[in-house]
Amino acid sequence: MELRIRPASQADLSAIHALLALAALPCDDLATSHIEFLVAATGQQIVGVVGVQVMPPAGLLRSLAVAPNVRGTGLGKRLIYALEQHAALRGVTQLTLLTETAAPFFSHLGYAVIERGHVADAIAATSEFRSLCPASATCMHKHFVLD
Numbered sequence: 269m270e271l272r273i274r275p276a277s278q279a280d281l282s283a284i285h286a287l288l289a290l291a292a293l294p295c296d297d298l299a300t301s302h303i304e305f306l307v308a309a310t311g312q313q314i315v316g317v318v319g320v321q322v323m324p325p326a327g328l329l330r331s332l333a334v335a336p337n338v339r340g341t342g343l344g345k346r347l348i349y350a351l352e353q354h355a356a357l358r359g360v361t362q363l364t365l366l367t368e369t370a371a372p373f374f375s376h377l378g379y380a381v382i383e384r385g386h387v388a389d390a391i392a393a394t395s396e397f398r399s400l401c402p403a404s405a406t407c408m409h410k411h412f413v414l415d
């Protein structure tokens with residue numbers, strides 16, 4: 269069945285929560301932080317998710333997870349490209365993220381490591397930065413423009 273990446277709807281939230289929990293990613297603030305999600309769906313099944321908190325020109329990229337059975341097929345990369353386009357259309361020119369496990373993946377996609385103290389104030393104030401991600405997480409960012 270064809271795989272489609274699209275903005276998430278309210279009906280997708282429990283599937284998003286399940287994917288993030290399975291990947292051991294933070295779920296505590298899903299209802300309270302304003303996160304725009306994209307999902308990858310085959311029919312009714314959600315097999316990938318990525319989110320962004322938009323604070324133009326900054327954006328916090330977060331909540332990237334691909335279902336274990338479809339990892340290694342290019343879906344993570346497709347989700348990031350779609351998220352970058354979505355964020356750019358919302359006025360974001362720099363995406364920042366924290367990761368404990370996927371720094372090589374993001375490096376592959378043009379993200380560079382930065383010191384946590386160098387991020388925009390709006391990013392530093394998010395709950396992911398303040399409390400949800402451990403201090404040991406790698407902080408990365410990427411400047412981009414649309415083609």
Ligand SMILES: CC(C)(COP(=O)(O)OP(=O)(O)OC[C@H]1O[C@@H](n2cnc3c(N)ncnc32)[C@H](O)[C@@H]1OP(=O)(O)O)[C@@H](O)C(=O)NCCC(=O)NCCS
Nearest residue numbers: 291332333334339340341342343344345367369370372373
């Ligand atoms: C990280 C994750 C999203 C990658 O998704 P994926 O669909 O398996 O990745 P892709 O198939 O799109 O891989 C794209 C490229 O990155 C490489 N890659 C994938 N995971 C990688 C990793 N952990 N380290 C280094 N490179 C990686 C692939 O080899 C591929 O390279 P290519 O373009 O040369 O072929 C997935 O492993 C996952 O859901 N992990 C658990 C949750 C997580 O860690 N999320 C990130 C939190 S910020």
